Amino acid sequence: MSTPGRGLHGRVLDTLGPAITAGEYPAGSVLRTDELAQRFEVSRSVMREAVRVLESMHLVESRRRVGVTVLAECEWNVYDPQVIRWRLAGSERPRQLRSLTVLRSAVEPVAAGLAARLATPEQCAELTECALGMVANSRGHRLEEYLFHDVAFHRVVLTASGNEMFARLGGVVAEVLAGRTHHDVMFEDPDPAAVTLHVQVAEAVRARDAERAERLTREITEGALQELDILAP
């Protein structure tokens, strides 16, 4: 799924990043660059580069005479794709998946509404194609093929919204959908109602009906919330 770390500093991050995001070092823990360099058997320069990257993600803070301090979770750049991947790979996966699904429920309906206004004819066609692909693979345990078209569908919607902030969430949605298919629920075929909704969204976008596209997408994301038991008490 994600590329393994390029270069030595990348290898270090592949171990240190997940460890920190997993909460292995509580906030306030102090590490020393020299010690880390010895532990990972790399030179100080390599370790310094790794620390700089962690610092840019606001996972740690480096201060003279003190060392490398692990920051509190509320400081982390939780939108950094790398941080998201690390957290999805760890024990915090369920909580992370919930956070991201709530984010989806806010963003995707608005994105669909914008897409209905701004999508190019090509994007409309792509959307229809994806929806048809979902229909075609919605029966007979063709989960991988279904997932592929599902991800593509949502990516097109987010891109067609014309908002770069939305577009950049395509990867997040892909992770969430893949997570749902591979790890969590979904042992049987997808909900036919959800499939129908996707087809209808594609129709609404093509028909330039923003209000309808938004409402239908909201139904889709509310279904996703319910699957994870995120409801009003």
Add this chain to the structure above:
Amino acid sequence: MSTPGRGLHGRVLDTLGPAITAGEYPAGSVLRTDELAQRFEVSRSVMREAVRVLESMHLVESRRRVGVTVLAECEWNVYDPQVIRWRLAGSERPRQLRSLTVLRSAVEPVAAGLAARLATPEQCAELTECALGMVANSRGHRLEEYLFHDVAFHRVVLTASGNEMFARLGGVVAEVLAGRTHHDVMFEDPDPAAVTLHVQVAEAVRARDAERAERLTREITEGALQELDILAP
């Protein structure tokens, strides 16, 4: 507003980051670490650390025998607070402000709905206090005081939503609101209707009326969209 770069590599980033995000180096441009080190009069190690940070933001990619390649805008980590600040400081500011306002319009109503369900009594009190502060400073060109309470209000809503992804957008909202007050429109007192809406949102949250809190917040954000002329054609 933002802290100046810590250490030499931070100083380098303070000029190189804005330059890249401003599109000064078109996508595909190739830089060489040694040359950059000379240009900024720092050692190669310092320059390498700076490049590592830019790489973690997906602004550049470093490859052997090639150099440091500037990546296309669609690759950038546009949610990185540092990247957001750099772009807001450059000529792309208006476009960036629009993107972020659209994001707000998606996120804040949902966050307000969640806040109505999950806010602690303390948060409800804070919210009311902020709204009252806005009312008290809504007349007589007390723009700074008004802004202060406005920012606090939206931060509380985002935090009270209980979703960390929402909570981390507090800084973004602060930038957008500050930008509106300082640079763009708003020479006169804020719209009384908007002030009233904030008060009503605070009431709705305290009354645990999620649906109402969401709808009212949507009205607020739609007002923000209209200010920037983001409308259906």
Add this chain to the structure above:
DNA sequence: TGTGACATATAAGTCTGACTTTTTGTTCCC
């Protein structure tokens, strides 16, 4: 006893130079 100035130790920060590794592009031969 408390407080301020000063000394000291510590860990990050910086610089330099030498060496390694990967990758690209060229050249040369079949």
Add this chain to the structure above:
DNA sequence: GGGAACAAAAAGTCAGACTTATATGTCACA
């Protein structure tokens, strides 16, 4: 013309020496 061998270029890595900021402890003085 195509493929293999080769050379050059730039990033990557390492080791060591030195600098700087700063937390903390010490001591004198009030």
